[in-house]
Amino acid sequence: MTTSTPPRIAVIGAGPGGLTCARILQRAGIPVTVHEHDSAPDSRDQGGTLDMQRTTGQAALRAAGLLERFSAIARPEGQDMSTLDKHATVLAEHVAGPDEHDSPEIDRADLRALLLDSLDPGTVRFGETLDHVVPLGRGVHELRFRDGGTATTDLLIGADGAWSKVRSLVSPARPFYEGVMFIEIRFDDVDRKHPRIAELVGRGGMFAMQDEKALIAQRQARDRIRAYVAFRADQGWADGLDAATVRASLLAMFADWSPRLRALLTDCDDAFIPRPLHALPVPHVWNTRAGVTILGDAAHLMSPFSGLGANTAMLDGAELAQAVIGSADLFTALADYEAVMLPRAAANAADSHEALHSALTAGLPDLDHLADGDRATAASG
């Protein structure tokens, strides 16, 4: 970038995509501010584990100068994956070798901490929720925050996730419900308190699927396991139900599954968190707008069956930052970034939609497809 006064750049959202973008800009000496809704880094549970793939998430971490630090805390053994049917018969198993680094796992909270620690203090302003944006012309925008604060930007980057407030500046698209419900369940202190669950899931992931239903479990750092119960349902399936009723309903739904697998439903904590899966229409495209763009889930929310959401959010963030650093003007940077990101996102989102629906329609996974290292992706996504 060749301007004498640095542009005023704001990133909305301190998820993996926004933080990667901010890190690379800041490392190149370009000032950036990140506005984040969460009141503090640890104000809410950051979710499960992510596999960082070599050509996407790891490539972004390399561009951010953080690959070594990532490798020091990542879990290569998390690439272990077993695929079972409802009788708990193992259909396929992958045991990660000591030198296998294609997609090691990292807890989402640890990834966020790694990225946050890499930024100058004060870069991320927690507790600043974007309410709406007022376009002032020529690519300049005024941000209005819920607490009454304002900021003016020459470049506004919407990394604010599925329900992005920035997205409406580039497109009218809204996420739709995929018709598939995930219920998240958890186990703490698994090796001591839940040895049979620890044995079932092993060092990595366990994916049991049949009859348009799935039980997907993954080991996290610090002796925890997080699992998802997946099935077709209305979006409001769990509305108003207490934990005992949800547990009983799930046990009835999985009545003919092996007791080894049903143990996931009987032994888990009382928190059953509904995560109805949403996606943006495919393809989601727009013409480049002056002074504003979006990345990650804001641009291409897709079902987690691709395992690509966080990975491509980070790649988007890295490529956008590199375009800003390398371009003569901001409009060219946005056009260059979107020319690569939009077709990639459309292809990934189409694959992800197809993977979700064929998995939950066809019953058993396509093991030929899953045998090539895609197993970890399919289950961790």
Ligand SMILES: Cc1cc2nc3c(=O)[nH]c(=O)nc-3n(C[C@H](O)[C@H](O)[C@H](O)COP(=O)(O)OP(=O)(O)OC[C@H]3O[C@@H](n4cnc5c(N)ncnc54)[C@H](O)[C@@H]3O)c2cc1C
């Ligand atoms: C069950 C499940 C499992 C998944 N597993 C995987 C996986 O294994 N691998 C993978 O790659 N992906 C996975 N994903 C997808 C992945 O979680 C997302 O694609 C990824 O987090 C997107 O990153 P992001 O930075 O675009 O947005 P987010 O991570 O959603 O971050 C957005 C940030 O913006 C903030 N924000 C939102 N609105 C505002 C506002 N108005 N003002 C200020 N801040 C705001 C939010 O608080 C948040 O911190 C999974 C998703 C689900 C649901």
